[in-house]
Amino acid sequence: xxxxxxxxxxxxxxxxxxxxxxxxxxxxxxxxxxxxxxxxxxxxxxxxxxxxxxxxxxxxxxxxxxxxxxxxxxxxxxxxxxxxxxxxxxxxxxxxxxxxxxxxxxxxxxxxxxxxxxxxxxxxxxxxxxxxxxxxxxxxxxxxxxxxxxxxxxxxxxxxxxxxxxxxxxxxxxxxxxxxxxxxxxxxxxxxxxxxxxxxxxxxxxxxxxxxxxxxxxxxxxxxxxxxxxxxxxxxxxxxxxxxxxxxxxxxxxxxxxxxxxxxxxxxxxxxxxxxxxxxxxxxxxxxxxxxxxxxxxxxxxxxxxxxxxxxxxxxxxxxxxxxxxxxxxxxxxxxxxxxxxxxxxxxxxxxxxxxxxxxxxxxxxxxxxxxxxxxxxxxxxxxxxxxxxxxxxxxxxxxxxxxxxxxxxxxxxxxxxxxxxxxxxxxxxxxxxxxxxxxxxxxxxxxxxxxxxxxxxxxxxxxxxxxxxxxxxxxxxxxxxxxxxxxxxxxxxxxxxxxxxxxxxxxxxxx
Amino acid sequence: xxxxxxxxxxxxxxxxxxxxxxxxxxxxxxxxxxxxxxxxxxxxxxxxxxxxxxxxxxxxxxxxxxxxxxxxxxxxxxxxxxxxxxxxxxxxxxxxxxxxxxxxxxxxxxxxxxxxxxxxxxxxxxxxxxxxxxxxxxxxxxxxxxxxxxxxxxxxxxxxxxxxxxxxxxxxxxxxxxxxxxxxxxxxxxxxxxxxxxxxxxxxxxxxxxxxxxxxxxxxxxxxxxxxxxxxxxxxxxxxxxxxxxxxxxxxxxxxxxxxxxxxxxxxxxxxxxxxxxxxxxxxxxxxxxxxxxxxxxxxxxxxxxxxxxxxxxxxxxxxxxxxxxxxxxxxxxxxxxxxxxxxxxxxxxxxxxxxxxxxxxxxxxxxxxxxxxxxxxxxxxxxxxxxxxxxxxxxxxxxxxxxxxxxxxxxxxxxxxxxxxxxxxx
Numbered sequence: 001x002x003x004x005x006x007x008x009x010x011x012x013x014x015x016x017x018x019x020x021x022x023x024x025x026x027x028x029x030x031x032x033x034x035x036x037x038x039x040x041x042x043x044x045x046x047x048x049x050x051x052x053x054x055x056x057x058x059x060x061x062x063x064x065x066x067x068x069x070x071x072x073x074x075x076x077x078x079x080x081x082x083x084x085x086x087x088x089x090x091x092x093x094x095x096x097x098x099x100x101x102x103x104x105x106x107x108x109x110x111x112x113x114x115x116x117x118x119x120x121x122x123x124x125x126x127x128x129x130x131x132x133x134x135x136x137x138x139x140x141x142x143x144x145x146x147x148x149x150x151x152x153x154x155x156x157x158x159x160x161x162x163x164x165x166x167x168x169x170x171x172x173x174x175x176x177x178x179x180x181x182x183x184x185x186x187x188x189x190x191x192x193x194x195x196x197x198x199x200x201x202x203x204x205x206x207x208x209x210x211x212x213x214x215x216x217x218x219x220x221x222x223x224x225x226x227x228x229x230x231x232x233x234x235x236x237x238x239x240x241x242x243x244x245x246x247x248x249x250x251x252x253x254x255x256x257x258x259x260x261x262x263x264x265x266x267x268x269x270x271x272x273x274x275x276x277x278x279x280x281x282x283x284x285x286x287x288x289x290x291x292x293x294x295x296x297x298x299x300x301x302x303x304x305x306x307x308x309x310x311x312x313x314x315x316x317x318x319x320x321x322x323x324x325x326x327x328x329x330x331x332x333x334x335x336x337x338x339x340x341x342x343x344x345x346x347x348x349x350x351x352x353x354x355x356x357x358x359x360x361x362x363x364x365x366x367x368x369x370x371x372x373x374x375x376x377x378x379x380x381x382x383x384x385x386x387x388x389x390x391x392x393x394x395x396x397x398x399x400x401x402x403x404x405x406x407x408x409x410x411x412x413x414x415x416x417x418x419x420x421x422x423x424x425x426x427x428x429x430x431x432x433x434x435x436x437x438x439x440x441x442x443x444x445x446x447x448x449x450x451x452x453x454x455x456x457x458x459x460x461x462x463x464x465x466x467x468x469x470x471x472x473x474x475x476x477x478x479x480x481x482x483x484x485x486x487x488x489x490x491x492x493x494x495x496x497x498x499x500x501x502x503x504x505x506x507x508x509x510x511x512x
Numbered sequence: 513x514x515x516x517x518x519x520x521x522x523x524x525x526x527x528x529x530x531x532x533x534x535x536x537x538x539x540x541x542x543x544x545x546x547x548x549x550x551x552x553x554x555x556x557x558x559x560x561x562x563x564x565x566x567x568x569x570x571x572x573x574x575x576x577x578x579x580x581x582x583x584x585x586x587x588x589x590x591x592x593x594x595x596x597x598x599x600x601x602x603x604x605x606x607x608x609x610x611x612x613x614x615x616x617x618x619x620x621x622x623x624x625x626x627x628x629x630x631x632x633x634x635x636x637x638x639x640x641x642x643x644x645x646x647x648x649x650x651x652x653x654x655x656x657x658x659x660x661x662x663x664x665x666x667x668x669x670x671x672x673x674x675x676x677x678x679x680x681x682x683x684x685x686x687x688x689x690x691x692x693x694x695x696x697x698x699x700x701x702x703x704x705x706x707x708x709x710x711x712x713x714x715x716x717x718x719x720x721x722x723x724x725x726x727x728x729x730x731x732x733x734x735x736x737x738x739x740x741x742x743x744x745x746x747x748x749x750x751x752x753x754x755x756x757x758x759x760x761x762x763x764x765x766x767x768x769x770x771x772x773x774x775x776x777x778x779x780x781x782x783x784x785x786x787x788x789x790x791x792x793x794x795x796x797x798x799x800x801x802x803x804x805x806x807x808x809x810x811x812x813x814x815x816x817x818x819x820x821x822x823x824x825x826x827x828x829x830x831x832x833x834x835x836x837x838x839x840x841x842x843x844x845x846x847x848x849x850x851x852x853x854x855x856x857x858x859x860x861x862x863x864x865x866x867x868x869x870x871x872x873x874x875x876x877x878x879x880x881x882x883x884x885x886x887x888x889x890x891x892x893x894x895x896x897x898x899x900x901x902x903x904x905x906x907x908x909x910x911x912x913x914x915x916x917x918x919x920x921x922x923x924x925x926x927x928x929x930x931x932x933x934x935x936x937x938x939x
Binding site: 013 | 531532533534535536537538539540555557559560561563564565567568569578580581582583584585586587589590596599600602603606607623624626627628655656657658660865882883884885886887888890891
């Protein structure tokens with residue numbers, strides 16, 4: 001039993017729904033009690049879909065238990081088939097139905113429906129949403145992808161986009177452009193955008209481009225094994241990764257590496273003098289492993305930020321993330337406990353967070369700006385405009401999105417020069433964010449609920465009033481860093497009382 | 513208010529349906545209950561799905577560390593119930609240590625905890641003893657196999673009734689969790705009428721919970737509190753039957769029933785209510801211009817459907833095509849059914865696909881439905897009103913009558929505003 005307040009991932013059957021909802025011609029019959037239909041609103045409200053997810057819920061009640069829940073399932077299955085006439089059905093159980101052990105797969109099989117029926121085993125009490133997407137797509141490929149001849153022209157599949165994905169719609173467009181420029185045809189985009197009959201022809205492609213390993217790694221490995229299709233390992237988020245993907249695709253396909261980079265503005269925007277102020281901005285990065293790792297590389301190598309924290313909530317990808325964190329010289333944070341993440345962010349006192357909707361809220365509480373880079377998402381992460389993360393335009397979007405929450409270059413200097421001017425007060429926040437000034441940290445945020453073991457020496461430090469006052473003159477967006485650096489410095493020096501002098505000695509020590 | 517349409521709906525046939533229910537489970541009630549009861553914590557003993565439901569239903573509305581959480585059952589807990597109980601005790605102890613401000617803890621049963629027969633009432637007894645006198649531990653079920661949406665509040669309040677202190681005083685008990693501002697308005701109105709010994713279930717804090725006894729009379733503020741009413745009856749309290757205080761008419765009839773029970777003079781009643789009644793009528797009239805003559809279809813959701821259909825038909829000039837309710841509690845709804853004009857199709861329970869077929873056939877001007885159905889129906893060209901807003905918004909009593917009508921008028925007005933550009937919907 002684990003006490004949870006907010007979760008990064010839903011149960012695994014929600015992952016299956018994300019796969020099914022992205023597709024056409026597939027229907028999901030879910031053995032589930034009343035109430036589990038809440039998941040529909042994720043798609044109709046957050047993603048603003050104009051169609052209900054293709055899911056039928058059996059909606060069993062207490063009075064059905066022990067009597068005829070199996071019949072209820074069979075009836076629901078038949079009715080769903082009759083009404084929706086899908087090309088294929090997936091069937092499974094939500095957490096409660098898993099306990100009553102009705103065997104949806106066996107029951108559906110016995111109905112003898114004239115379409116493929118794929119049974120999903122998604123253990124609700126040990127696995128989560130991302131396992132659900134990956135496993136569902138893998139099972140669909142296994143059941144539906146038939147041996148077929150390769151297309152005469154060089155072609156590939158794009159694997160990984162699902163319903164409720166962070167910018168999946170737009171990423172597919174960008175990656176398709178990259179492939180177009182290399183004369184590579186897209187055979188199938190899956191799961192989102194495909195039909196079961198399209199999955200049958202997956203094997204016609206020469207190779208696979210995997211955009212989101214969280215949703216498609218198992219399927220890609222199986223296709224590699226069974227259909228001899230190599231797959232790409234680079235996730236093209238950022239200019240450098242985009243170039244690396246183009247090279248990787250060239251190597252796999254034998255086509256010439258060609259990147260249409262006329263519209264690529266991110267490198268120059270980053271190099272131009274106005275961006276100097278971005279240098280060494282301390283960012284804390286948290287999300288799903290793929291997006292977090294990609295963001296960390298872009299932050300350091302393309303924006304000139306300093307990555308002061310890196311983590312992910314999906315344990316399945318902990319290993320590569322740990323390796324990258326090590327390379328960056330930070331400790332990897334692998335957790336799905338949002339209180340732990342909040343605590344780590346408060347400790348690191350970054351100037352910006354790159355995170356999920358959860359970190360956006362944490363940032364709001366702590367008064368730290370945040371840009372969203374990963375699921376879990378909310379309605380505002382589905383913009384009306386084209387807003388990819390991947391490819392050429394994706395790199396441009398990253399630059400804009402990550403710079404927007406920050407105080408701008410000249411403004412930063414003005415804040416320092418005129419820090420006593422009431423109009424430049426902390427509460428004002430970045431001038432281009434009318435009405436969205438960062439709020440001072442709430443008292444409860446200052447006292448993290450889970451105390452991390454801080455070195456005893458730092459706990460014992462005392463700020464003399466004059467130093468505390470001097471610290472308050474430092475602009476809010478660097479104050480946390482100044483406090484932390486000063487305390488670290490004092491602890492290292494064995495000083496127990498921090499004076500104004502200590503503060504400026506620390507400043508000199510950490511000067512860069 | 514004496515204009516009872518002769519043909520009410522009490523004798524009308526009710527279409528009873530079984531099939532896919534597109535409704536929330538009772539856990540959802542925690543989202544408003546935990547804000548109402550400021551020293552209470554709601555601990556759902558359930559699965560990741562329960563936690564995800566609460567998070568999705570609450571959305572961005574609240575992101576302070578909330579006074580609710582889910583103790584997520586893991587594989588080990590399913591293997592042995594003894595271990596699950598130990599785990600629960602440990603999690604509760606940890607929680608109460610972290611939140612010393614908590615005075616009442618509700619253990620909330622879920623589908624999985626019901627199916628594995630985890631006995632939360634015994635757990636509550638055990639934990640009550642362990643943490644007395646600082647914390648009172650109660651339990652109720654918000655599981656989807658037993659409760660629908662607002663029934664969670666009913667189960668919660670019913671669980672509190674046996675614990676309420678006894679009294680012989682002739683007090684008035686208002687039952688239902690309303691926003692504080694609305695509750696204060698109700699108290700002020702009752703005080704002006706001369707009824708002062710008024711208490712509310714639930715109290716805002718544990719030490720403000722009401723007392724109950726044989727001289728207690730109680731009035732329901734919400735139509736979905738059948739079990740709570742039953743529990744109060746067992747304590748000897750007497751229910752004041754009335755329509756629910758929605759709209760000018762509903763509020764007046766509700767107040768009148770209470771006033772009559774307390775022997776308030778009719779003249780005095782009229783004097784006290786005249787001004788707010790006039791205000792409410794004026795406010796409703798503004799929205800009624802938009803709503804008059806429009807046809808409305810209620811999908812089952814909160815059990816507020818019947819009283820709202822009564823308000824919208826009688827005060828806003830709408831025509832009810834179908835009034836669906838997840839559960840029809842006849843005894844409580846009788847005054848509402850008497851008022852509801854005949855002609856509406858009444859339905860109880862749901863088979864969502866069949867009901868959507870009826871919506872498409874009826875082509876109502878406004879469909880009241882859950883969040884999962886609203887955008888899909890809009891994309892088919894229908895106009896919808898999210899039902900969940902009706903339980904999250906102050907809508908009771910005179911001063912909110914105009915707001916209540918406005919909630920229904922807004923989507924209709926918006927559709928008219930955007931009419932110049934027919935929506936092109938990307939599914």
